[in-house]
Amino acid sequence: MKKVKRDILFVAGIACVFIMASLYGKSRLKETQKHQLEEIFPATQFSLEQVNSHKWHLSSSGLRASWYLYTGAGKGYNGPVTVLVQTDIEGNIVQVRITSNHETPSYFQKLEKNNFLETVSRIAVRNYLSGEPVNAVSGATITSRAVLQGVRNGYSKGENINLPEARRPSFGPLEIIVLFLLSTGIMLQWIRNRKVKRIILWSSLVISLVFLGFIYNQPVTVSRIVAVINGYLPEVKHEFYLYLLLGGSVLTLVFTGRNVYCHSVCPFGAAQEILGKTGRAKTFLPAYYRKLKYLQWTITFVAVTAALLLNNPSVAQYEVFGALFQLTASNILFIVLIIVVGLSLFIRRPWCNFMCPVGSVFSYISLIRNTVGKLWRQTVYR
Amino acid sequence: MYPNALILGPLFWIIMGVIYTVTVTGFYYWTKDKGIRLNWWKWLLSVLWFTGTNVVIAGAFTLFGENETRAGLYFIGLFGVLFLILGVGLWRILSPR
Amino acid sequence: MKIKGNGLNRRNFIKTAGITGGVLALAGSAGAGLASGKNKDSFTGWGRTAYGKDQFFNRKPFITDNPTYEKVGESRRITYIEDLFKRNGELSRLLFARGNEAPSWTFDDGAEKLPEPLRTYYLEHPESLGEFRKAIQKSQEQEENWQKYKNKYLLADAWSSAHASAIQGQGAFPPQPKGLPEESDFRGVKKEALKLKSPGHGSSLIKQITYSFGASLIGIARVKEDWVYQGYLRGVGKGEYEVPGHWKYAVVIAVPHEWDSMYANPTYGTSYDAYSKLRFIAGKLEVFLREIGYAARSHVPPTSYEIAMPPLAIDAGLGEQGRHGVLITPELGANTRLAAVTTNMPLEPDKPIDIGIREFCSKCKICAEECPSGAISFTDEPENVIRGYKRWNIDADKCFTIWNSVATSHARGCRVCLAVCPYSRKNNWIHNIVREVDPRDPTGVFSSAMLAMQKKFFNYPGGQAYLPPPDGENSTYGEAPSWLMTEEWFNY
Numbered sequence: 001m002k003k004v005k006r007d008i009l010f011v012a013g014i015a016c017v018f019i020m021a022s023l024y025g026k027s028r029l030k031e032t033q034k035h036q037l038e039e040i041f042p043a044t045q046f047s048l049e050q051v052n053s054h055k056w057h058l059s060s061s062g063l064r065a066s067w068y069l070y071t072g073a074g075k076g077y078n079g080p081v082t083v084l085v086q087t088d089i090e091g092n093i094v095q096v097r098i099t100s101n102h103e104t105p106s107y108f109q110k111l112e113k114n115n116f117l118e119t120v121s122r123i124a125v126r127n128y129l130s131g132e133p134v135n136a137v138s139g140a141t142i143t144s145r146a147v148l149q150g151v152r153n154g155y156s157k158g159e160n161i162n163l164p165e166a167r168r169p170s171f172g173p174l175e176i177i178v179l180f181l182l183s184t185g186i187m188l189q190w191i192r193n194r195k196v197k198r199i200i201l202w203s204s205l206v207i208s209l210v211f212l213g214f215i216y217n218q219p220v221t222v223s224r225i226v227a228v229i230n231g232y233l234p235e236v237k238h239e240f241y242l243y244l245l246l247g248g249s250v251l252t253l254v255f256t257g258r259n260v261y262c263h264s265v266c267p268f269g270a271a272q273e274i275l276g277k278t279g280r281a282k283t284f285l286p287a288y289y290r291k292l293k294y295l296q297w298t299i300t301f302v303a304v305t306a307a308l309l310l311n312n313p314s315v316a317q318y319e320v321f322g323a324l325f326q327l328t329a330s331n332i333l334f335i336v337l338i339i340v341v342g343l344s345l346f347i348r349r350p351w352c353n354f355m356c357p358v359g360s361v362f363s364y365i366s367l368i369r370n371t372v373g374k375l376w377r378q379t380v381y382r
Numbered sequence: 383m384y385p386n387a388l389i390l391g392p393l394f395w396i397i398m399g400v401i402y403t404v405t406v407t408g409f410y411y412w413t414k415d416k417g418i419r420l421n422w423w424k425w426l427l428s429v430l431w432f433t434g435t436n437v438v439i440a441g442a443f444t445l446f447g448e449n450e451t452r453a454g455l456y457f458i459g460l461f462g463v464l465f466l467i468l469g470v471g472l473w474r475i476l477s478p479r
Numbered sequence: 480m481k482i483k484g485n486g487l488n489r490r491n492f493i494k495t496a497g498i499t500g501g502v503l504a505l506a507g508s509a510g511a512g513l514a515s516g517k518n519k520d521s522f523t524g525w526g527r528t529a530y531g532k533d534q535f536f537n538r539k540p541f542i543t544d545n546p547t548y549e550k551v552g553e554s555r556r557i558t559y560i561e562d563l564f565k566r567n568g569e570l571s572r573l574l575f576a577r578g579n580e581a582p583s584w585t586f587d588d589g590a591e592k593l594p595e596p597l598r599t600y601y602l603e604h605p606e607s608l609g610e611f612r613k614a615i616q617k618s619q620e621q622e623e624n625w626q627k628y629k630n631k632y633l634l635a636d637a638w639s640s641a642h643a644s645a646i647q648g649q650g651a652f653p654p655q656p657k658g659l660p661e662e663s664d665f666r667g668v669k670k671e672a673l674k675l676k677s678p679g680h681g682s683s684l685i686k687q688i689t690y691s692f693g694a695s696l697i698g699i700a701r702v703k704e705d706w707v708y709q710g711y712l713r714g715v716g717k718g719e720y721e722v723p724g725h726w727k728y729a730v731v732i733a734v735p736h737e738w739d740s741m742y743a744n745p746t747y748g749t750s751y752d753a754y755s756k757l758r759f760i761a762g763k764l765e766v767f768l769r770e771i772g773y774a775a776r777s778h779v780p781p782t783s784y785e786i787a788m789p790p791l792a793i794d795a796g797l798g799e800q801g802r803h804g805v806l807i808t809p810e811l812g813a814n815t816r817l818a819a820v821t822t823n824m825p826l827e828p829d830k831p832i833d834i835g836i837r838e839f840c841s842k843c844k845i846c847a848e849e850c851p852s853g854a855i856s857f858t859d860e861p862e863n864v865i866r867g868y869k870r871w872n873i874d875a876d877k878c879f880t881i882w883n884s885v886a887t888s889h890a891r892g893c894r895v896c897l898a899v900c901p902y903s904r905k906n907n908w909i910h911n912i913v914r915e916v917d918p919r920d921p922t923g924v925f926s927s928a929m930l931a932m933q934k935k936f937f938n939y940p941g942g943q944a945y946l947p948p949p950d951g952e953n954s955t956y957g958e959a960p961s962w963l964m965t966e967e968w969f970n971y
Contacts, residue, residue: 065586065612088609112941118853279470334459341463345470398507401500408497411490432501439505440512444909447516449958453936 004378007371014364017305022230025311033071036099040084055158058086067094070125072154074146078102078223078313079232081143083150085125093121096151103143104223104314106322110140111147120147128152129161139217139326145238169240174218177211178241178265182248185260205270213267217325220245220261222300222357223317226307249362254369259362262352268321269352272344279345284353292354300360319357405432418476431472435465512909521905523810524695524735531686533695535906536809538796538832541918546831547799548790554867557787559710559717560596563875564782569597570611586612610876617884624947628886632746633965636888639749646751646758646781653762653777656714660723663714664774664821672772678827685730685826688767692760696733696808698795698829702726702821705866706787713783725774726821728828729786731795732760733806735814736894738905742957745851745885745893745945753816754780761818773824780818788817790868796829799836803846803855803896804873807836809914812902813846834918836902839926840871845934846896849956851945852881855896886947895945898956901933 037048041058049057051068059066070085079102086094096117101108111117114137127133128151136144156163184204191197212218218241225246227234234242249261262269275281286292307316320337343350352359409428413420420428438461445454520526523533560566573584573593584592590601590608601608629636645652656663675681686697707722735741736753761777768775778784789806793799798808798815805813847855854877856862863872882892897903904910917926944954961967 092606092609094609094613109941112943113848113939115848115850115853115857115942118942119857275467278467278474280474338459338463342466345467394507394511398504398511401504401507404493404496405500405504406497408494408500410497412494412497415490415494432504436504436508440508440515441909443509443512444516444907447513447518448905450937452938456936457932 004371004374007367008375011364011368011371014301017301018229018308021305021308025230025309037069037084040097052158052160054154068158070151070154070158071099072150072152072157074149074151074153075232075235076101076103076146077107077142077234078104078227079230081146081150083147083154085151085154087125091125093123093125096121096147098147098150101143101146102227102312102314103146104317104322106326107140107143110137111144116144116147120151125151125155128155129163142234142238145235169236169243170238171240174211174216174241175244177207177216178244178248181208181212181265182244182252182260185264186252186256188260188264189256189258201264204264205273208265208267209270209274212265213271213321213325217321218242218245219267219319219321219325220249220358221317221319221321222304222361223307223313223315225358225361226304226313226316229304230308230311230313232313250365253362253365257366257369259359259366262356262359262362266352266358268319268324268356269349271324272340272349272351275341275344276348281344281346281348284347284350296354296356297360297363299355300357303357304361316357320351413476417478420476424476427472427475431465431469435469438462438465515907515909516905518907521907522735522738523906525737526906531690531697534697534810536914538809541832541834542796542830543833544830545833546790546793547833547837548793549861549869550867551864551869552867554705556705556707556709557866559708560600562708563879565711566597566600567611567614567879574615604876607874607876610874610880614876614880614883617880620947621884621886624884624886625888628746628947628953629888630965630969630971632887634968635740635747635749635959635963636891638740638963639751639887639891642749642751642755645755652758653765653779655783656776658714660712660714660776661725664723664725664776665769667766667769668774669770669772672824675825678825681825682827682829685764685768685824689730689732689760689764692763693734693756694732694760695735696797696810696815698731698733698792698797699826700729700731700791700794700796701828702729702786703791703794705868706790708785708787712785725823726776727823728826729778729791729795729819729821730764730826731788731792731797731817731819732757732764733792733797733808733811733815733817734760735811736816736897738814739957739960740963741814741894741903742898743955743959743963744895744898746887746953746955747959747963748894748898750781750816750892750894757816757818761820764820768820768822768824771824773822775820775822775824778819778821780816786819786821788819791819792817793831794828796832798832799834800870801836801846801900801902802840802844802871803850803900804871805897805900807900807902809834809902809918810906812904813897813900814903835923835926838923839901839917839930842923842927843901843930843933845899845901845939849895849899849939849942849945850878850881851893851895851942851951852877853942854878854881881946884946886953893945895956899939901930 034048034050037056041048046058046060048069049059051057054071056069056071057066058069066089068087068089070087071082072085073080073082075081081101081103082099084097084099086096088094098117116134116137120134123133128148132145132148134144134148136148152163155161181204184200188197188201188204191200220242224234224242228246236243245261245265249259249265252258252260264270303316303318307313318333320333320340323333323337324341340351340355347353406429410420438458442454442458442462445451445457515521518526523535570593574582576582586608590598590605592598593601682699685699689697702722704722707726710719711717712720734753734756736748736750740747740749740752758777758779761779765775765777776785778786778788789800789804792806792808792815798806801807801813803813806815806817807813808815841859844857847853847857852874854874856871856873858871861869861871863870865872878893885891885893904913913929917929920926940954940956944951945956947953965971
């Protein structure tokens with residue numbers, strides 16, 4: 001009885017901390033629009049005049065010209081991306097700026113490197129009403145689409161144009177792969193024949209590593225989970241696979257009690273399995289295993305709370321997926337990756353067992369499931 | 383600088399040749415004492431692995447010398463780890479089960 | 480056969496030596512690599528190599544009869560209003576009248592009210608008018624910026640000025656031609672030329688002479704009409720001109736910028752180091768040719784050209800044109816600056832080469848990503864047809880805006896596209912492997928792999944970062960050499 005009560009307290013306590021942190025993060029003061037614009041266009045050289053909530057008029061006598069400014073927002077990877085568009089009187093874009101975003105820096109840098117904003121600004125602003133006249137930057141598709149959406153949003157709201165929004169979920173090769181991986185993961189639980197099981201597991205691991213890892217580079221990261229907790233649901237029409245992946249994994253965990261994602265879907269888990277096979281890795285079970293586990297959970301808890309407090313999901317991202325699959329990460333993460341890869345040769349799944357924050361999240365969900373289950377059994381069988 | 387200087391350059395490479403010979407000889411006796419039988423392709427793989435490791439190190443340090451420290455670190459990070467994994471794999475092939 | 484009581488027998492000794500040797504071999508590789516990387520002699524054009532050894536790439540296997548520019552329509556010569564400097568100059572005179580007079584034209588008036596030939600040009604290119612407005616704004620910011628950074632870039636600026644001094648003003652060498660080419664190009668020519676053994680002898684002699692003047696690469700081409708400017712001729716002025724008959728061959732000369740400062744573009748770089756070298760080489764060659772009895776005219780930087788250089792250099796087999804419009808040569812990469820001497824001496828022209836640069840450029844796009852002005856095209860295949868030739872377009876107006884706004888004492892320009900080009904690399908083993916393997920690989924897999932490494936391993940700050948604050952952070956592609964960093968030598 002006591003143990004159940006303790007578990008309830010624990011689960012509810014963590015949930016409370018997350019809710020409070022999220023509320024605090026969202027309530028933090030935001031700069032006013034005018035203040036933001038004046039930082040970009042100093043009052044000494046320009047004069048600003050608000051037309052409506054999304055449109056401004058900007059003029060400068062010294063430069064002998066005048067412009068319009070539009071502000072809008074689009075749905076990014078980790079939350080809204082707000083965009084400022086400056087056009088001349090004929091509607092040709094002079095510049096596009098991103099005024100705020102929560103994107104992972106490495107993705108954001110991709111846009112800068114591809115001169116994406118420059119490309120966007122080469123097309124007259126009205127062309128953005130009918131769709132996406134510019135191709136998204138590969139490797140940062142969601143972020144670049146958010147910018148295009150922001151331009152469309154700002155211009156349409158600024159000019160009071162009503163736009164219909166399509167809501168059909170995307171369904172392509174990525175969704176098929178996710179469905180395949182999830183279903184093989186579920187199937188593996190019921191297969192008894194060891195040889196068949198091994199073949200299915202390994203083919204699933206290799207497919208995950210190649211497609212989810214290297215080709216699409218879409219493992220579940222804790223920053224995405226934080227974004228979902230924080231109420232930023234990704235766009236269904238671009239990222240339906242994420243709903244499948246997260247929803248499918250959580251539902252299987254709830255109904256069968258097995259963590260399919262970590263076992264056979266996660267591409268980084270697959271990479272560690274393959275490395276472990278190369279070096280005949282052994283399971284590492286020291287006396288202080290439990291303590292290491294608590295350390296892993298605590299670090300995840302701190303990272304998620306910090307991300308919620310700062311209202312910036314990318315803070316929580318300390319995974320090394322990007323470093324392995326795209327070679328984009330900070331130097332520390334690269335060193336961590338090299339250590340993890342080295343350890344994986346001799347220890348089975350060191351990252352999953354001792355470091356992975358997504359693993360911690362699934363452990364937490366599993367804890368909720370078990371606690372609720374026990375509670376339910378108690379009320380029914382009392 | 384020394385590899386290009388009149389006498390130090392050739393001297394350097396002569397010493398390097400001696401060192402490589404000693405390394406291969408040492409490896410030969412070492413495997414013999416460990417009871418590892420080396421056939422021709424195991425020899426070939428071992429030599430290729432050692433040459434590759436040398437090239438990786440030389441490449442990384444060339445980039446360091448060019449003031450491209452970041453590129454050098456990535457170079458050794460990627461290919462060094464790759465050769466580490468290959469080395470572990472090679473060791474599995476060489477070592478008797 | 481063990482010796483009792485002795486732990487270190489012969490076999491154990493060899494085994495220990497073997498392990499030590501393995502470690503030493505790795506250390507030796509590291510040392511050799513480091514020395515090779517640090518070696519300044521591998522800076523092509525600035526090392527100890529001379530007498531033509533800078534042109535180390537064997538072009539024979541890559542000779543082609545079809546130059547790698549693609550003719551798709553009717554070609555024509557370049558007219559003078561297409562020259563950005565001439566065009567912007569005329570526009571500036573309208574906008575900023577002398578004294579306190581009101582401007583005779585402002586941007587809000589639109590292109591319709593411009594005088595000819597500006598009106599026609601800007602009605603065809605409306606975006607380039609808006610870009611010029613931006614350039615004016617940027618040049619005002621640039622003047623303020625220089626006050627902020629004049630100490631930081633003191634040495635770089637002084638170094639640039641020193642190079643520039645030799646080629647500016649009245650005393651510049653070579654002197655500008657005066658009068659029609661038919662007289663100015665023959666000035667000082669001896670009455671009678673000796674009989675040349677063969678055009679092959681002529682080419683060989685001129686190449687060796689020009690190498691001795693300090694040229695890194697030399698190629699010889701027939702002068703093609705399409706590459707000659709129309710509407711303006713040095714020594715005569717504006718007007719319609721035919722290509723003079725004695726411009727039969729062009730000796731095309733290439734030299735690199737000093738590499739360390741070139742990698743530290745835009746703020747530490749300059750064009751004048753290569754410009755002054757080129758002017759001295761071409762000017763001396765001009766004199767040499769006239770002395771042995773042939774007409775000669777040098778076409779030299781910064782603006783004293785009657786011929787567009789990159790296509791001429793392609794004809795001369797020096798290299799191919801890159802996405803950024805600059806000639807890429809196997810030895811110097813994009814760090815190639817060009818001059819030419821036209822002559823009527825009988826010469827044997829070189830053949831163009833195809834080393835797959837265009838295929839590489841369609842994949843790479845690093846220069847487009849890194850260009851601070853966004854002037855370089857991102858399209859996979861060239862989409863513009865310019866004067867009858869298909870190539871990637873360079874938006875000269877956009878380039879000029881940034882060219883104007885770098886934090887230097889005056890508009891000293893920007894050479895970031897030369898610095899970031901993957902072909903601009905040293906002459907050492909690691910880059911020579913790539914140099915030799917890539918053009919021989921028909922599948923393109925090798926170059927794709929190299930490109931992936933190039934993009935991931937090397938630090939590219941991204942276009943914006945090269946600009947002065949607040950837009951960027953005055954980044955440079957490579958670290959500046961200590962001899963150009965003021966803070967290394969002065970207290971300020």
